[in-house]
Amino acid sequence: MSIxxxxxxxxxxxxxxxxxxxxxxxxxxxxxIEAAQPTLNALVSITQDGxxxxxxxxxxxxxxxxxxxxxxxxxxHKDLFCTEGVRTTCGSxxxxxxxxxxxxxxxxxxxxxxxxxxxxxxxxxxAMGSSNETSFYGPVRNPWNVxxxxxxxxxxxxxxxxxxxxxxATATDTGGSIRQPAALCGVTGFxxxxxxxxxxxxxxxxxxxxxxGVICASAEDAAxxxxxxxxxxxxxxxxxxxPVPDYVAALQMPLSGLKIGLLKEFFDAGLDAQxxxxxxxxxxxxxxxxxxxxxxxxPNLPLSVPAYYVVAPAECSSNLxxxxxxxxxxxxxxxxxxxxxxxxxxxxxxxxxxxxxxMTGTYVLSAGYYDAYYLKAQKVRRLIADDFDRxxxxxxxxxxxxxxxxxxxxxxxTADPITMYLNDIYTIGANLAGLPAxxxxxxxxxxxxVGLQIIGPHFAEERLLNxxxxxxxxxxxxxxxxxxxx
Amino acid sequence: MEWETVIGLEIHAQLATRSKIFSGSATxxxxxxNTQANLVDLGYPGVLxxxxxxxxxxxxxxxxxxxxxxxxxSVFARKNYFYPDLxxxxxISQYELPVVARGALSIVLEDGSEKRIGITRAHLEEDAGKSxxxxxxxxxxIDLNRAGTPLLEIVSEPDLRSAREAIAYMxxxxxLVRYLEICDGNxxxxxxxxxxxxxxxxRGQGSFGTRAEIKNLNSFRFVxxxxxxxxxxxxxxxxxxxRVVQETRLYDPDRDETRSMRTKEEANDYRYxxxxxxxxxxxxxxxxxEVRSELPELPDQKAARFASQYALSAYDAGVxxxxxxxxxxxxxxxxxxxxEPKLAANWVMGELSAALNRDGLEIGASRLSxxxxxxxxxxxxxxxxxxxIAKEVFEAMWSSGRDADAIIAEKGLKQITxxxxxxxxxxxxxxxxxxxxxxxxxxxxxxxxxxxxxxxKATQGKANPAQLNELLKRKLxxx
Numbered sequence: 001m002s003i004x005x006x007x008x009x010x011x012x013x014x015x016x017x018x019x020x021x022x023x024x025x026x027x028x029x030x031x032x033i034e035a036a037q038p039t040l041n042a043l044v045s046i047t048q049d050g051x052x053x054x055x056x057x058x059x060x061x062x063x064x065x066x067x068x069x070x071x072x073x074x075x076x077h078k079d080l081f082c083t084e085g086v087r088t089t090c091g092s093x094x095x096x097x098x099x100x101x102x103x104x105x106x107x108x109x110x111x112x113x114x115x116x117x118x119x120x121x122x123x124x125x126x127a128m129g130s131s132n133e134t135s136f137y138g139p140v141r142n143p144w145n146v147x148x149x150x151x152x153x154x155x156x157x158x159x160x161x162x163x164x165x166x167x168x169a170t171a172t173d174t175g176g177s178i179r180q181p182a183a184l185c186g187v188t189g190f191x192x193x194x195x196x197x198x199x200x201x202x203x204x205x206x207x208x209x210x211x212x213g214v215i216c217a218s219a220e221d222a223a224x225x226x227x228x229x230x231x232x233x234x235x236x237x238x239x240x241x242x243p244v245p246d247y248v249a250a251l252q253m254p255l256s257g258l259k260i261g262l263l264k265e266f267f268d269a270g271l272d273a274q275x276x277x278x279x280x281x282x283x284x285x286x287x288x289x290x291x292x293x294x295x296x297x298x299p300n301l302p303l304s305v306p307a308y309y310v311v312a313p314a315e316c317s318s319n320l321x322x323x324x325x326x327x328x329x330x331x332x333x334x335x336x337x338x339x340x341x342x343x344x345x346x347x348x349x350x351x352x353x354x355x356x357x358x359m360t361g362t363y364v365l366s367a368g369y370y371d372a373y374y375l376k377a378q379k380v381r382r383l384i385a386d387d388f389d390r391x392x393x394x395x396x397x398x399x400x401x402x403x404x405x406x407x408x409x410x411x412x413x414t415a416d417p418i419t420m421y422l423n424d425i426y427t428i429g430a431n432l433a434g435l436p437a438x439x440x441x442x443x444x445x446x447x448x449x450v451g452l453q454i455i456g457p458h459f460a461e462e463r464l465l466n467x468x469x470x471x472x473x474x475x476x477x478x479x480x481x482x483x484x485x486x
Numbered sequence: 487m488e489w490e491t492v493i494g495l496e497i498h499a500q501l502a503t504r505s506k507i508f509s510g511s512a513t514x515x516x517x518x519x520n521t522q523a524n525l526v527d528l529g530y531p532g533v534l535x536x537x538x539x540x541x542x543x544x545x546x547x548x549x550x551x552x553x554x555x556x557x558x559x560s561v562f563a564r565k566n567y568f569y570p571d572l573x574x575x576x577x578i579s580q581y582e583l584p585v586v587a588r589g590a591l592s593i594v595l596e597d598g599s600e601k602r603i604g605i606t607r608a609h610l611e612e613d614a615g616k617s618x619x620x621x622x623x624x625x626x627x628i629d630l631n632r633a634g635t636p637l638l639e640i641v642s643e644p645d646l647r648s649a650r651e652a653i654a655y656m657x658x659x660x661x662l663v664r665y666l667e668i669c670d671g672n673x674x675x676x677x678x679x680x681x682x683x684x685x686x687x688x689r690g691q692g693s694f695g696t697r698a699e700i701k702n703l704n705s706f707r708f709v710x711x712x713x714x715x716x717x718x719x720x721x722x723x724x725x726x727x728x729r730v731v732q733e734t735r736l737y738d739p740d741r742d743e744t745r746s747m748r749t750k751e752e753a754n755d756y757r758y759x760x761x762x763x764x765x766x767x768x769x770x771x772x773x774x775x776e777v778r779s780e781l782p783e784l785p786d787q788k789a790a791r792f793a794s795q796y797a798l799s800a801y802d803a804g805v806x807x808x809x810x811x812x813x814x815x816x817x818x819x820x821x822x823x824x825x826e827p828k829l830a831a832n833w834v835m836g837e838l839s840a841a842l843n844r845d846g847l848e849i850g851a852s853r854l855s856x857x858x859x860x861x862x863x864x865x866x867x868x869x870x871x872x873x874x875i876a877k878e879v880f881e882a883m884w885s886s887g888r889d890a891d892a893i894i895a896e897k898g899l900k901q902i903t904x905x906x907x908x909x910x911x912x913x914x915x916x917x918x919x920x921x922x923x924x925x926x927x928x929x930x931x932x933x934x935x936x937x938x939x940x941x942x943k944a945t946q947g948k949a950n951p952a953q954l955n956e957l958l959k960r961k962l963x964x965x
Contacts, residue, residue, distance in 0.1 A: 080532075081532075082531065082532045088531070090531070095531065098531065100531070100532070101525065101530070102525060102530075102532075104532060199534060200532065200533070200534050201532040201533070202532055203531040203532045204531075204532070204763075206762075207762035207763050208762035234536065235534060235536060236534050236536075237534065237535070237536055237537065237763065237764050237765055238534075238762075238763065238764075238765060314759060315762055317566075317757075318564050318566050318575070318576050318757070318759070320575075321566060321568065321574065321575020321576055322529040322530075322531070322573060322574045322575050323531075324568060324570075324575060326570050326573075326628070327528055327529070327530075327573065328530065328531070329531075338570065342568055362757065365566070365757035365758075365759055366755055366757060367755045367757075370757075370759070374759060
């Protein structure tokens with residue numbers, strides 16, 4: 001078994017047992033990254049020098065008997081987490097020259113835990129997209145078939161983990177940006193409860209929806225990383241002050257008696273027949289493991305896409321106002337005056353999808369439209385959250401597909417934003433309600449991976465990880481490596 | 487036609503917190519540009535605001551002091567507009583749900599009656615930075631030291647009917663915020679400034695006229711002049727057949743006029759919405775009770791107490807409570823000089839205030855301490871020196887910082903109360919001025935003052951005035 005196909009848990013054990021050093025592991029993975037870059041384009045920056053320095057320091061820690069589970073484990077960061085002294089682009093020309101002067105809390109925590117940063121992953125520009133095609137740095141390609149998209153916006157993170165370039169990559173999820181690419185790339189993507197992971201240093205897209213999480217091969221790996229990432233941060237007023245459970249210790253609970261709700265609204269006409277078959281097979285396995293299934297209806301859930309495409313652009317139109325060419329980031333050449341500086345810096349610095357959302361958001365917040373759009377969307381959001389609350393009074397977790405279809409061809413949906421937006425139809429609900437959710441590989445449609453989505457009540461991370469891990473103990477879908485990357 | 491003026495004020499009081507409202511940067515005034523701006527103030531990608539609890543307590547303090555409702559839940563909102571000194575492209579403010587609502591203050595009108603001025607709301611917000619143009623060719627500079635400084639915006643009802651009322655109200659708020667120690671009130675540094683909404687209507691008309699908002703008035707005098715100017719402009723406009731348009735105007739103190747900045751049509755659509763980076767601000771009854779227990783004696787309460795405890799007029803009590811420091815000073819003087827509160831009040835409002843004004847000092851920087859002034863007043867009360875000599879002693883104390891007794895002893899200013907000494911002086915004056923004496927005795931009563939002056943001169947002003955009067959009268963009439 002080659003070193004790169006080991007899970008994060010196996011690598012951590014190998015490091016501790018000194019089967020290999022962190023420097024060796026880092027060298028091996030950096031070589032894979034270099035080799036994969038022309039094909040997959042999964043990274044925006046490769047931080048080779050920093051990685052070797054961190055790996056050497058980690059090896060010294062391990063040699064002296066100190067260090068934590070993650071000491072010496074190489075990881076990647078999505079390029080919207082600020083990394084001190086390292087370029088942080090958010091996939092945008094606007095930040096092509098931006099060297100972050102500080103570490104995001106997530107980055108600082110994982111650094112303190114001893115991880116080694118190999119680089120920064122490609123992503124849709126400002127996390128706006130479902131296919132990784134809006135990146136200023138070009139699209140990421142799906143390792144299962146390079147003609148296909150990896151999903152988005154955390155497409156670089158998902159593709160890199162799928163191609164075994166790194167055992168884990170941080171990611172963020174505003175409307176499905178962790179779970180959808182994880183499903184399309186056949187890896188495990190975990191989005192925690194809103195407020196569980198600090199947003200400080202995560203470049204904001206839609207503040208009330210954005211949540212940092214992780215993409216790994218397995219739920220066990222996700223538990224290890226999440227344990228180090230999560231927790232209250234006094235610098236983020238929306239982070240929640242409650243203790244972080246030991247997610248790893250919680251993985252061994254039996255699944256018997258688990259009450260699973262089948263999300264009726266997710267098994268709609270848009271769901272591909274092969275995907276549906278894989279999901280129903282996964283549910284049948286849970287039943288065999290002692291879980292009980294019942295259908296649950298969330299009548300307002302079909303309104304989640306329109307509600308999301310009001311709320312998220314509204315917040316983004318305001319969040320992205322700071323990119324004005326004055327203090328950092330892209331500035332146009334030879335501005336004539338202030339208005340020209342604003343117009344051209346923003347006009348040239350932002351791509352089409354970002355501009356579309358800024359304009360949509362500006363419109364829905366405008367005088368005379370605020371009540372009809374923004375306020376109405378917030379009310380719908382409340383209704384959807386209430387639907388979830390009612391469902392969780394009956395069941396422990398909700399299950400359904402992560403996406404309507406498997407990965408699609410590059411360029412096939414870029415002409416029609418609505419078609420693209422509908423790819424997130426099953427994932428957005430959890431963001432609107434702030435719920436934790438995970439996508440787990442559950443088989444293939446043709447040669448392409450399919451993701452099972454598990455959604456839980458607020459702060460039920462342990463329950464979700466346990467449910468995902470229980471399934472992965474019985475299946476090997478999460479261990480499948482795309483042909484040519486094994 | 488007789489016109490009535492209608493004014494509402496929006497006062498911006500900079501809260502006296504050590505750090506900014508959403509970041510840990512210092513708020514001190516006058517630092518070199520951009521040395522008090524951290525990543526949050528600069529609006530860097532990824533940073534988040536964290537509310538300063540001290541600013542919240544100050545807002546609550548103000549709300550309690552004006553008898554307002556303190557919102558159990560209030561909401562921070564984003565006011566979106568582009569400007570180079572606004573780093574995030576939005577200002578965090580409070581919009582639909584302010585922390586303080588529906589309070590009032592009363593002002594004293596010229597005829598002595600009181601008028602209640604409603605305060606619609608007071609909300610927390612962050613200040614913007616400053617654009618610098620001086621000394622920079624082709625460029626503008628940005629100083630973000632002020633960006634994120636906490637402000638309390640205090641919005642009055644349109645209850646004010648003249649520039650005088652507006653000034654009285656503004657001074658009342660100014661006094662109150664300094665009593666509460668929530669704002670240093672420094673208008674030159676912009677810590678206390680206001681916008682005035684001004685309109686006119688024919689007297690008797692129920693509905694308001696169209697208003698103009700005059701921005702950024704940073705002295706009482708400018709507020710008064712700007713309102714006078716604006717009222718005259720609006721009346722001229724209407725009487726000339728024109729119409730007032732709703733707009734924002736800027737007062738130019740150099741030309742003493744207001745100029746249009748932008749009309750309603752040109753106004754920004756601020757696209758307010760709740761700030762998703764900040765949770766709603768929840769205030770527990772326990773916190774409100776705690777802040778209430780920390781409230782100092784308020785200006786009106788102190789004035790009422792002074793009036794009854796020290797038997798002062800309402801006017802004097804009002805003057806002496808204009809600031810907390812002045813009230814404390816007066817009270818210390820009065821306590822150091824029991825039984826003579828009126829004397830203490832007169833000296834604090836008279837000589838002391840004049841000397842402070844002359845030297846441009848605040849009461850806190852007075853060259854005379856309250857016990858020193860009490861010491862002087864003691865010597866007036868016990869007859870050691872006359873009121874006139876006391877003024878001389880006061881000046882000597884003011885310039886030297888020494889105590890009254892030392893100066894009286896050194897200069898030999900102790901009053902002469904020995905009738906023998908006074909009589910001898912009178913006799914000498916009478917002997918030296920036989921002509922005036924004859925005229926006086928022939929009925930020229932006015933010459934009495936001449937003799938008083940001569941005797942005082944002879945005694946270097948130290949003769950006890952009452953004794954001198956009595957003895958002189960007797961001697962002149964030949965007794």
